[in-house]
Amino acid sequence: MKDVREGVDAVDEALVRLLARRFGYMDAAARIKPERGHVRDEARKAQVIANVSLHAAAQGLPEDRIARLWDCLVEESIAYEFEAFDGLAAAERAQHAS
Ligand SMILES: C=C(O[C@@H]1C=C(C(=O)O)C=C[C@H]1O)C(=O)O
Numbered sequence: 001m002k003d004v005r006e007g008v009d010a011v012d013e014a015l016v017r018l019l020a021r022r023f024g025y026m027d028a029a030a031r032i033k034p035e036r037g038h039v040r041d042e043a044r045k046a047q048v049i050a051n052v053s054l055h056a057a058a059q060g061l062p063e064d065r066i067a068r069l070w071d072c073l074v075e076e077s078i079a080y081e082f083e084a085f086d087g088l089a090a091a092e093r094a095q096h097a098s
Pocket residue numbers: 025026029039040041042044045048073074075077078081
């Protein structure tokens with residue numbers, strides 16, 4: 001069991017490194033999108049989850065569980081992107097006011 005848990009911990013560390021890269025793209029999206037209303041894109045969310053479901057099926061993983069995990073991941077990503085977008089907008093306002 002010790003080996004199993006060490007394996008899980010190593011995979012989690014690698015996943016968090018990948019999440020840092022994924023969230024980095026959310027920072028980029030927040031900089032690129034011209035309007036707050038563009039942060040949430042339901043069509044793109046559906047496409048992302050459909051892509052991941054295909055990858056999950058190819059790996060023999062349960063598609064419905066992976067799709068639920070990604071629904072949660074994308075929702076947290078959108079919330080993060082809103083914070084990033086609002087932070088940039090506030091910084092721009094402060095710069096214009098000074
Ligand atoms: C990064 C984007 O912004 C949001 C985040 C998404 C994601 O986490 O994959 C998908 C759709 C968007 O609502 C995007 O529009 O691609």
